[in-house]
Amino acid sequence: MSISDAGILSRSRIRTIVTSRPFLTFAIVALVWIVASFVSRGFGAYGHLRYLVELAAVIGIVAAGQTFVVIAGGIDLSVAAIVTVAAVGLPLFAIDADPTGLTPILAVLAMTTVIGLVNGLGVALLRVHPMIMTLAMATFLQGLLIIIAGGSAVTASNPLVSWVGNARPFGVPAGILVWVVVSVVVLVVMHATPFGARLFAMGAGPLAAKLSGVPIATTTMAVYGISGFMAGLAGIIVLGMNGQGYVGIGDPYLLASIAAVVLGGTSILGGLGTYAGSIPGAILLVTITALITVVNASPGWRSILFGTLILVLLLLSGREAARR
Amino acid sequence: MSAPILAARGVSKGFFGNPVLRSVSIELMPGRVHALLGENGAGKSTLINLLSGALRPDSGTIEIDGQAVGHHSPSEARRAGIAVVQQELSLTSSLSIAENIGLGAYPRRHGLVDYGALAARAGAACDLVGLHEPLATPVGDLSLGRRQMVEIAKALYRKPRVLILDEPTSSLSATETRILTGLLERLRAEGVAILYISHRLEEVMRLCQHVTVLKDGTCTADRSLEGVNAAGLVRLMVGRDPGDLFPHWTSTRTADTAIAISGFSAGAMQDVALDIKAGEVLGIGGLVGQGQEDLLLGLYGAIPAKVASATVNGAPGLPANVPDANRRGLAYVPADRKREGLHLIHPIITNLMLPAFARMPALKLRSRSAERETAMRLATQFAIKGDLGRAAQALSGGNQQKVALAKWMPHDPSVLLLNDPTRGVDVETKREIYNMLSGFAASGKAVILLSSDTPELVHLCDRVAVVREGKIATVLDHGELSEEAIVAAAMGAEREREAA
Known part of the structure; x- marks a missing residue:
């Protein structure tokens, strides 16, 4: 390949990146942050932005699993219930013999992975539609939670969980670090392995x-x-950040995970997309929520505003292209 | 002579830069049955779609009653009295006969569907085509031939001035064909303009007064049928000796068994025995939908199959599933390449690499440069035109088919299962595919060629197994092969009955 060829190639590559959905979503996030920090004092402070990304980490990790499912042509409506199961279920696995707190975490992750596998079993072998299968699973888990946990909140006394929720190694919240590791692994698996291609x-x-x-x-x-697995991991981080787990703690993450995936440009019909889009998608969602909180409105109006803004953003960033 | 009701003047149409029609004109006159002839892929369906407003021409005009129509659309065509009976049936199987016939044009009273009036009008249309099933029967319960009659009744319900029929008799019995012929005669006498597409030349000679012949997207004849004989029509359609299309046939059949099955049942196929040798091209023929596809899919492990005894490439038993079949050296190229063969929204290179992705260890890191190298090699070998990074939907049908075939080559399969590989493919690509097939066989592969194109079977195959009603009716050796012999075997049952 001659040098001039390489030049043309890299220019066209730059154009592909600049016009790609992940990049555009990042650009929207940056724009919103800049505008908001002029309008609202304190929004642009480092501490506040770091806090937003920390919140986004939870959505981003749930959305990582959701992105896999959506790209493969399915949908997982049980993620919110699984987040709650992880957060509420973790104290049940506490073992006095393990002072690190690692055993309950591994047990919870294994459990939520098995729940996911059961979803997959229903979809793949029993040929239940993904929506029905995962919705039924969510309902089943909610019932189970009520029986096990009742109405009371559970408190985590697990050192590792509190560390994930509160520690800041090198000044970066541990939750964000976990998200970075998850993102790298997910992007590699998705785009650089035969599994991803399948x-x-x-x-x-x-x-x-x-x-x-x-x-x-x-x-x-x-x-x-x-x-x-991802929803379970998110549940553990949420528990660490909150200190307490309760039934309903995972509820916000269903719509958020799907919205992050779609905002990031992944086709809800499957077959096209990337987790690189879901990452800024998650940050954008948290940012919108923060902006709405700044507006002094009642919770009802906030919800209405949130829903409307997501719709508007989707319309702006391009709807599903027609498929032949 | 009166003026045409519907006409196309100099229309051209291309898909993804691939011209399908080049400046074609046609005039449909009232009270005339106009035949449209041409090989598969000659552009007949595209022309119909232009006339019915389903597609818009790239250039040229569509005229209704002498007026050029700017934005010809299906709804406008319906208003102008143009009705189309499609080759692929457009019926809803869960709705009743009457509901299907009236769909989109239900009579109303007080804003509600007037089922009484619907039944009366649909019943009248059914009488015309000799459809005597109760009007409330769900269309899904009817045979293919009866459904075709419903489709025709649906067109008549709209009292068309122009009736376009795309191969209406391909699924009809002799009696139904006779009813249809009588009906068309009557409509013609009433002044309806009829466009009739059929591959059955004697039907065309009997029924039609005028003919337009398409060949590779251009019009090669537009004339009265008076004084034309069937051989003349074929020459106009083919424009060459069919022998040119096919490579010279030499048998490369060996004594080694590639696949041997007995007591094989899958889908519609019941209790089939067959053996295929390495280096052989085995044809599978017969009327459409007799279970031929189930034979291939069953061998490939894609649908459940039972077998009394089976040997596939020296190992006993049928493949349990598709990955198992691939491991054992089988590869399948489906007929419906848009849905089953390719992922149109994905780049060509990804399509070419998919069987490799399916077989590699799931979490091994991919090497983009190695993938690129493999894909380039395949593209060169198969003369696939187009940028490998572009979506496969940008390719012409012929090139898509080559991708669907080429993607298996890195695995060097020893048995190729081909399901109608030249359907909807242009002549040039057909020739290339035929050459590839003989090449495969010569290199010691076994090729099973399921085809709806009888000349293909005659010119390419060592043997042809003709399937009828889920059984192999006959296996013809190359020496006995002729189009007549295959068709006769495919229709065998009816012949015997007539002879008795």
Whole structure:
């Protein structure tokens, strides 16, 4: 390849990056931050922005699992319930013999991964529609939580959980660090492994993927398993940040995870997209919530405003392109 | 002579830079049955879609009653009295006969559907086509031929001035065809303009007065049928000796068994025995939908199959699933490449690499440069035109088919299962695919070629298994192969009955 060719290639590559959805979503976030810090004093302070990203980490981690599922052509409506199960269930696994607090965390992650695998089993082998399967799972888990936890909140006395929720190694909240690690691993798995390529193929056309030899059942189970794992991880971080777990603690993360995925440009129909978009998508959502809180409105109006803003943003950032 | 009701003047249409129609004109006169002939992929369907407003021409005009129509749309076409009976049925199987016939044009009273009036009018349309099933029968319960009659009744319900029929008789029985012929005669006498597409030349000779022939998107004849014979029509359609299209046939069949099955049942196929040798091209023929596809899918592990005994590439038993079939050296190229063969929204390179992704260890890191190298090699080998980074939907049908075939080559499959590989593919690509097939066989692969194109079977295959009603009716050797022999075997049952 000649030098001039390389020049053209890199220029076109720059154009691809600048016009890509992840980049545009990042640009919107930056724009909103700049405007908001002029309008509202204190919004642009380092501490406040860091706090926003810390909140976004939880959404971002749930959205990581959701992105896998959506790209593979499904949807996971049980993530909110799984977050709650993790947050409320963790104290149940407390073992006195383990002073580090690692055992309960591993137990909870294993449990939520199994919940995800059961979702996948229903979708792949029993051929239940993903919406029905995961919605039924959510309802099932909510019932289970009420029986186990009752109405009372549980307090975590797990040192590792509190560390994840509150520590700031090198001045960065531990939750954000976890999110960074998750993001790197997710992006590599999604875009640099055959497993990732299979997801995109399944989402774009399950029949063509099957006839090309993609193992549909195991891949489907894997994505829902990943989604369960991520929701469990998010639940542990939420518990650490809150100090207490209660039924309903995970509720905000269902719509948020799906909105982050779609705002980031991933097709809700599957087959197209990237987690690189869901990352700024999550930060954008948190930012909007923060802006709405600044506006002194009643909770009802805040909710209405939030929903409206998400719709407007989706309209602005381009709707689903028509498929032939 | 009176003026045409519907006409196209110099219309051209291309898809993704691939011209399908080049400056074609056609005039549909009242009281005339106009035949539209041409091979698969000649542009007939595109022309119909332009006339019915489903597509817009890139250039040229559509005229209704001598007036050029600016924005021809399906609804405008309906208002102008243009009705189309599509080749692919457009019926809703859960709705009743009457509801399907009236769909979109229900009679109303006080804003509600007037079911009484609907039944009366739909019943009248059904009588015309000799459809005597109760009007409340769900269309899903009807056979393909009866559904075709519902489709025709649906067109008549709208009292059309122009009736376009796309291969209406391909799924009809002899009696139903006779009813349709009588009906068209009557409509013609009433002054309806009829456009009739069919591959059955004797039907065309009997029914039509005028003919337009398309070949590779251009009009090669537009003339009265008077004084034209069937052989002349074929020459106009093909424009060459069919022998040119096919490579010279030499058998490369060996004594080694690639696949041997007995007591095989899958889908519509029941108790089939078959053996295929390495280096052989085995054709699968028969009327459409006799279970041929189930035979391929069952061998490929894509649908459940039972077997009394089976050997596939030396190992016993059928593949349990598709990944297992791939491991054992089988590859399948589906007929419906848009849904089953490719991912149109994904880049060409991703499509070419998918079987590799399916077989590699799930979490091994990919090497983009190695993928690029493989894809470039395949693209060169198969003469796939186009930038590999672009979405596969930008490719022409022929190039898409080549991608669907090429993607298996890195795995060097020893058995190729091909399901109608040349359907909707241009002539040039057909020739390339035929050459590839003989190349595969010559390199010791076994090729199973399911085809709805009978000349293909005659010119390419060592043997042809003709399937009828889920069984292999006959296996013809190359020496016995002719289009007549295959068709006769495909229709065997009816013949015997007539002979008795």
